[in-house]
Amino acid sequence: MPAMTDLPMTDLRGLVVGAGLTWALAFVGVGLGADLQVWGDGALFSYAVAVRDTWGFHWHNIPGRLVTHVVAHLPAEASVGPTGSAHAGIVLYGLLLFAAPLLGLGATVVVDRTPGRRIFVAACLSTALLCPLVFPCPTEMWMAHAVFWPTLALCHGAPLTRGATLAIAAALLALVFTHEGGVVLAAAILAVQALRGPRTTRFLRTAAALAVALAAWAVVKLTIRPDDYISAVLTTAAFRFVDPDNLLDPVVLLIAAAVAIFAGLAGALRRIGIAAAVACAFGATVLLLVAYWLVLDRALLAENRYPLRTVLLIGPPVLAGLAVVRTLDDEGRLPTWLRRPAADLAMRARRIGPVIAAGALLLVMLIHAVETTKFVLAWRDYADAVRRLATGTASDPALGDPRFVSATRIAPALQRLAWNSTTPYLSVLIAPGFAPTRLVVDPTATYFWISCATATRNAAETSGIPPDARDLLRRLACLHRP
Structure with a gap:
């Protein structure tokens, strides 16, 4: 294993991919092992699967989010009849829900044509950084995140053929039917494609496919109306979804503080000539985290996992934009107005270096692991x-x-x-x-x-x-x- 003072960029990419895949697998193992599919709103959805009435219980109220219903609920509901086992249906529902990030990463690596599979690497980073904050909430944004990355990869690099165009149209249709936030993510994909130029074939193809998807989405939303009882609830939930205060959770603040302390310590120790400065800073930060968890920690990331789905709306477009900008820069296709900011960003990244980036990622993974463990143990007691x-x-x-x-x-x-x-x-x-x-x-x-x-x-x-x-x-x- 490379020393923390000499980490090649390829090893950093490997660490990111490993972190993303590890969490994607952990969601399935931990979720099913602890029966987390019945936590929160999942209890209602699991019960609806068991009695084979998922549409009548709730999904007729949110027809613009049909992907989760089709992918996770209908197969689970259908399995209850032949098997006669409500438990089997509930487990299948949990499996299909928790496996969404893993399936999304698998689809992304298959269709990603960028050098070094940059979009796939960004998808792994997004999965490792953001998804543990939301897991195991059965939010449809969980599915939107999984669909976003392969859709981006298709729009960016799929060949200019009829089959590829149909695949893009289907992917964008699926994305907008995951959640209202999926519409925002689809618009972000179009914005990223616009960096190639608004008259390029790839941009126009994406724009046309998205227009068709949005038309279908609008028809469904206008045709299938929610019950009067739930309409006001959906409106309130929409405002809560975009509330930036959702990000002021103790765990999010802990992550930000840990990364800042680590980076600050590493920089200070380097300046005074301490050998293995980054390793020392990493060890010191871990010790501070352990002391916090043992002495001061009273927080539990539980109910706030639901409002934290906001991170799945903000984070993926940012990471996607960085991946595509880097790719276009390498290809010499970056718009003139973006070349200077891209160069400045690249210079800042070089100053940070892969070693500090790797240390920061490991710290975030440690915090996610501890907070997830705390949640699972508390869930079992509850x-x-x-x-x-x-x-x-x-x-x-x-x-x-x-x-x-x-x-x-x-x-x-x-x-x-x-x-x-x-x-x-x-x-x-x-x-x-x-x-x-x-x-x-x-x-x-x-x-x-x-x-x-x-x-x-x-x-x-x-x-x-x-x-x-x-x-x-x-x-x-x-x-x-x-």
């Missing part, structure tokens, strides 16, 4: 607490039914893992045989996913969830959405 309530005898009839029990009985330290709108579904999913004796209800919940009519219809149908559990959820829905 799930056990919900399971004990769901299978116990305690009851809170004031919630509307003698078989309801309040989630507030769970210790406050574990409440950071709570997702009040999906707690009832979680209590069914983690009960042995999907048969809770009590439905765990969070009295602070103000949003209820399904109407009384939907719950009543679902309770009358055959599914992998026992009738008694479905009837408990029907009672809850009819109390709040008659």
Whole structure:
């Protein structure tokens, strides 16, 4: 292994690729191993898969995000019928969801034609830096990130053939149907293509394909309208999605502080002539992190993983732009107005050097690993607490039914893992045989996913969830959405 004072650029690229692939594999292993597909909104989605009604439960309200429904929910839902196993369907849903980054990287490396597969390397960097902040939230932006990178690679380098043009059109169509943020990512791809020149064939091909995709997206959005109940919720969620305050999370600030301290220490030690300055700075920063985690740390990145999907909207276009600018510069196709900024950026990168860049990446990976471990351990404790309530005898009839029990009985330290709108579904999913004796209800919940009519219809149908559990959820829905 190269010394930290002499790291070739090729080794830095290898480190980036290794980090991206490692996290992409970890999402699948950790996600399924800890049953994280049922955390947060995933409890509702997993339950909908189990009862084979994903469209009726929620997806008819968000038709502009059909890719996640088609890729993860429909296959899982379809598997429940032949197997008769709700558990198998839920596991398949989790597998398809958590594997999206890995499949996206695989598709990107296949279609990327840039020198050194720069777009693929940028995709790996984005996966390693950004996705752990969001994992395991079942946000459709997770899927948008996976689709963005192969779509960018296709638009940038696919040959000027009919087949390639159809592939680009299909990829852009998929991207805009991942999430409203996918439309922004598609526009970013077009903006990057414009660097070649607005009259080039590749730009015009991308623009035409995107226009068709947006037309289809607009038709679907205007034709399939959400329920009145959820319309206001979607509007509020849209504003929260673009709120820059989402980035002021303690873990994000910890990452920024660790990288700044490491880079500052490395620079200072170099200036005073300390041997192995970067290694010393790296070791000192790690010691500071360990001291923070052991003595000062009280934060847990849990509920904030959902608003942090904002990083998946901001980060990928920036990394994509840098990769494409570097490629166009090498090819001598960079616009005149960009040559000076690109040269300045390259000079700054050389000053930082691959050694410090590698150290910073390793620090971020360490923080992600520790924070993910903290989350998984806390999740297991929380799930056990919900399971004990769901299978116990305690009851809170004031919630509307003698078989309801309040989630507030769970210790406050574990409440950071709570997702009040999906707690009832979680209590069914983690009960042995999907048969809770009590439905765990969070009295602070103000949003209820399904109407009384939907719950009543679902309770009358055959599914992998026992009738008694479905009837408990029907009672809850009819109390709040008659």
